[in-house]
Amino acid sequence: MIFSTNPFLLFFVAVTLLYWLVSRRASHRNLLLFAVSLFFYGWWDWRFVGLLLVTGGLDYYVAQRIEDSIDDRGRRRWLWISLASNLGALGFFKYAGFFIDSASVLLTKMGISWSRPMLEIVLPAGISFYTFQALGYAIDVYRKQIRAERDPIRYFAFLTFFPQLVAGPIERASFLMTQFVEPRRVSQALVQQGVWLMAWGFFMKVVIADYLAPLVDLAFGSVAPWRMGVIAGTLAFGGQIYCDFAGYSTIARGVANTMGFELSPNFAQPYLSSSIQEFWRRWHQTLSTWFRDYVYIPLGGDRAGDTRTFFNVVATFTLAGLWHGASWTFVLWGLWHGLALGFYRLWQRFRPAGWKIRIPGLGWLVTMAVVALGWLFFRARSLDQALAMLRGLGVPDGPAWGGSLVTAVAWGLAGVAVVDVFQRRCPWSRVKDWSPMVRGAIQGVLLVLIISRWGKTASSFIYFQF
Amino acid sequence: MSIQQEPEAPSMISHTYEPGWKQAGLLGVWTVVTVLTVAAMLRAGLVMKALPPASLRQDPDSVILGTKGKMAREKDSAAVVFVGDSSCLVNVDMSTLLEAGGVRGVNLGLLSYLSIDSFGRIAQEAVKSRGQGKIVLVVHPEALRLAAVSPPHEKLLADIFDDKPVEIWGSPNPVARILGFDEFRDRVGNRIIPEPLRGAFGAHYGFSIDLEKELLQSRGTMQEARTFNANGETASGEYRLATRIESECRGFRGRLPVGTRARIIISPVPASIARKNHESQMDEFQARLESWLGADPWASKMPAVLPDTEFATVTHLLPEASIKYSRVLRERLIEWQ
Structure with missing residues (x-):
């Protein structure tokens, strides 16, 4: 369902009325939000509701197993399962064709004949957003930054919350999930x-x-x-x-x-x-912070010297480019921004001490x-x-x-x-x-x-x- | 994050509501008042005729009808006025007709979903403005067979010639229509902000204002940018004359001043679509149409079938093909003059 269409306006009015008029119990309202979110998502294609529930359900289960594991090895194993399932689903639906095409071109250039498999894969709406949100949740549980959610309705209401399900903002459980737990204060x-x-x-x-x-x-x-x-x-x-x-x-x-x-x-x-640094503090902030917290900092961030920092910035942005789409144009877009930000940071660090030229x-x-x-x-x-x-x-x-x-x-x-x-x-x-x-x-x-x-x-x- | 593990207490509620919704109510009222004030001002502007007339730059159709309406009323020296469906609009190239001391004409071809009566109306206006002129009606066999007309298009053309305020078909948004915001867009917005065209025409002409300029410069001829694909077309070569064509042709003739000479051209079809008897069938159609229109017969026929490679669509020729076709037509017209 697209926001700027008449069906969404009807949906919004109906959901708001239902939400305000039915039971005020949190569990009922969470259940209602979960149901209407599935309706919102299924309006586009019901077939992918199953994928959303399966990948999301796996993270619900995995997060609990991470929390319940008695040793780090077990916790790490469950985290890998979450990573593999989320990135696997994303990789298959979003990148399979791209990687096969790229491999085909490469093999052809190397003179190796290869019969390219023809894949007609439909990209489920919002898969990049909800898999990242679920992945962030599992990682946060692994890092012990949050507790695993045991109430399935509350968890799915968080994961499928319809306003941000298909195009973000990509929310952290520490911010959004708590709102499904605590009583909301609806002020005028x-x-x-x-x-x-x-x-x-x-x-x-x-x-x-x-x-x-x-x-x-x-x-x-x-x-x-x-x-x-x-x-x-x-x-x-x-x-x-x-x-x-x-x-x-x-x-x-x-x-x-x-x-x-x-x-x-x-x-x-x-x-x-x-500056390009300021731009990235203002553009798609929830994705930027996601990549900062789950990719850039684990890569070492800016703690391992200038060269390594430069590499980390470029690598993170190139991955962010690839996140946007399965095409070399997106990779180049990410690489371009990574290089721009990397050089900007070097300039900030190494510019002459007395540099005072300011052109408005x-x-x-x-x-x-x-x-x-x-x-x-x-x-x-x-x-x-x-x-x-x-x-x-x-x-x-x-x-x-x-x-x-x-x-x-x-x-x-x-x-x-x-x-x-x-x-x-x-x-x-x-x-x-x-x-x-x-x-x-x-x-x-x-x-x-x-x-x-x-x-x-x-x-x-x-x-x-x- | 801390998750409450205890069983939910019956008193647990998801929300607390703050009292005092007066300000929210006031805000809603002022929002609605603003919208209604703008709507009222627009209505007042319409009633007081303070707004300019609607700009016919909404989409390709309104640009074509508006520009052709304007061209019909020009007092130029065109010796031959071409009217008809979109095969006339695209296939008859005015600059080619003028080459080598040829024929000075004006292309007032419209669209396939207007009736022959509407073609008669524009011919009537053209003859009235110019005081004289020969008329050539160009129609495609598709239009003779289907002959489905669009009432909004017919009305728009009639309003242009009746000097009535034109109503563009507008957006499918009833709220915008009721509040008069459509009128504002048609009368003011489209005069200031260029409206891009969609599809193949968009790629070729860009914006509605540029299509209008090109139509005026080319004396009414439009170019097709698509390429014909016989496999992708669903057209059938089984043609017939719809029953109401006869009365429409007689109505067309009735609109022209006595003594106005007219001719008819049935546009060519792609070879892959034409049936074996297509040419003889078109000869028969031609004779009947000429009889209903009181049109002069051609000394030499125009081609009824052309190779697929000449076509952009079933009805439209590619630009180079329309030049070739118009050269043949020029020879026939010189004989007529």
């Missing part, structure tokens, strides 16, 4: 925050991201890329993916708020960053250029297309509609700028003190724009494919 402030977040989230998705989507398709669909087309298309994609994904996360947080839950913020105006806006400009070049690889269908787009930067003349593309993209990016600047200057902590009239007027204007664009070019969320 929380509900108001939820409605505010939903209004902004839908605005970002329906008004900006869905407006930019066909512009990106036009630019990246061009058979003869040209300079302004490549630049406008890449910037448009940067705006689209941000408003699409941050819009989803914001709606998810808002929906959760209306039921008394808090979800982690996932974005914090990343395009206002003045230069840090922002360089950061945006690095990020934009990364988006070009991220959006390209293949490496060949990415290279063709880069070559297009040298082609001055484009089609007759090139001017319209630039104008249209400028409108979309103006929308992105409005969102980021407004949210930076007016965070909820400030907005909540405004009068109902001012807040209502802003929500009303957002609603007008959302209604105007609703259903016009409804598209799925980009991160569903990951």
